[in-house]
Amino acid sequence: QVHLVESGGGLVQPGGSLRLSCAASGSIFSPNVMGWYRQAPGKQRELVAYITSGGSTNYADSVEGRFTISRDNAKNTVSLQMNTLKPEDTAVYYCNYRRWSAGPIDYWGQGTQVTVSS
Secondary structure, three states: OOEEEEEEEEEEOOOEEEEEEEEEEEEOHHHEEEEEEEEEEOOEEEEEEEEEEOOEEEEEEOOOOOOOEEOOOOOOOOEEEEOOOOHHEEEEEEEEEEOOOOOOOEEEOEEEEEEEEO
């Protein structure tokens, strides 16, 4: 089992910045992928960004150039630096840990609310 704890959400004005962090504990194996997803009211959960244990990253087109994902493998943490936030970034953000064992196995954090509003 893997336990994920997120922190760093909140209310920010358009154009502002927030940093989300997620700490993983439990049975951590490599290789793995850690990432962030988000779900806005009435919408499906969508990928925001992910980073592999080797450091490769991928971003949704909507956040490319504004968000930066990073990780510390020694501490089993992943962070998401969000800059130039827009109202459409408002959502619950979920940390994800994925490993493989005859198929993908996903673990999720409890979610943290990010609200971008003036």
